[in-house]
Amino acid sequence: MRGSRVVAVGHYQPAKVLTNDDLAELVDTSDEWISSRVGIRTRHVAGPDEPVDELAAHAGAKALAGAGLGPADIDLVLVATSTAVDRSPNTAARVAARLGMGSPAVMDLNVVCAGFTHALATADSLVRTGTAQRALVIGADKMTAVTDWSDRSTCVLVGDGAGAAVVEASEQALIGPVLWGSVPEMGHAVRIEGTPPVFAQEGQSVYRWATTQLPPIAREVCERAGLTPEDLAAVVLHQANLRIIEPVARKIGAVNAVIARDVVESGNTSAASIPMALSKLVERGEISTGDPVLLFGFGGNLSYAGQVVRCP
Helix, strand or coil, X not given: CCEEEEEEEEEECCCCEXXXXXXXXXXXXXXXXXXXXXXCCEEECCCCCCCHHHHHHHHHHHHHHHHCCCHHHCCXXXXXXXXXXXXXXXXXXXXXXXXXXXXXXXXXXXXXXHHHHHHHHHHHHHHHCCCCCEEEEEEEEEHHHHCCCCCHHHHCCECEEEEEEEEEEECCCCECCCEEEECHHHHHHEEEECCCCEEEECHHHHHHHHHHHHHHHHHHHHHHCCCCHHHCCEEEECCCCHHHHHHHHHHHCCCCCEECCCHHHHCECHHHXXXXXXXXXXXXXXXXXXXXXXXXXXXXXXXXXXXXXXXC
């Protein structure tokens, strides 16, 4: 049976940077308060004329260039997002149009913070079965557009951006089996609800769930890939909060791995966070081609999904 692999990755962030000191002018907070509680120092903010599909298209174009491919080489576009304004055309269709693609299948997935790892698993399955030949998989969110800027418990967390990966068939399975699931009865703990929609969460509930329930699941992801946590070259968790990332990574036991900490400079970018952090690790040369990397998304719906991929 044929497998699939990640050929290249890419990322994009808006030019505007919002610092903790900037936020202190909006709400009762400070750089020390934010840094000590969530580990974030800066975040990028998209303007009103920068929709989610534009962020996604920039990241997708970078991934295509890295793969040495053109728009015509892609027959499936999958975009994970929970912050697109319009329902139709969907974000994937708008990305395809922006990139000048021919006639790809175009699908959006909304699994919030775990969206990219769900989308990657979907692309892996479709490519392995021959339903798709090459897929462009993107996580993109504009969290600042669904944020209450008077609520210091949430406005200090969020940022905007996009990350992308090109997936194609390979003789070996270089994208490992996915392990995914959810805790539906706790779905209220992370919400983007209302008209207009606003992001809210029960921070302590999410923290307890993530730090206690997710490490054994992540270790099982490694087992399904035929590896131990010690074999990992990098761990890329959803960039929710440094105070979640560090204890979860420690409990996984990936003692030889680089731990992605892009949340410090990018904030919580929801579905964009994992591919964006992975792309930066590759770009900086912190991981090499063929290295095993654990990707693990979690958050909204109290959903989770993880797989081990080989670095492009």
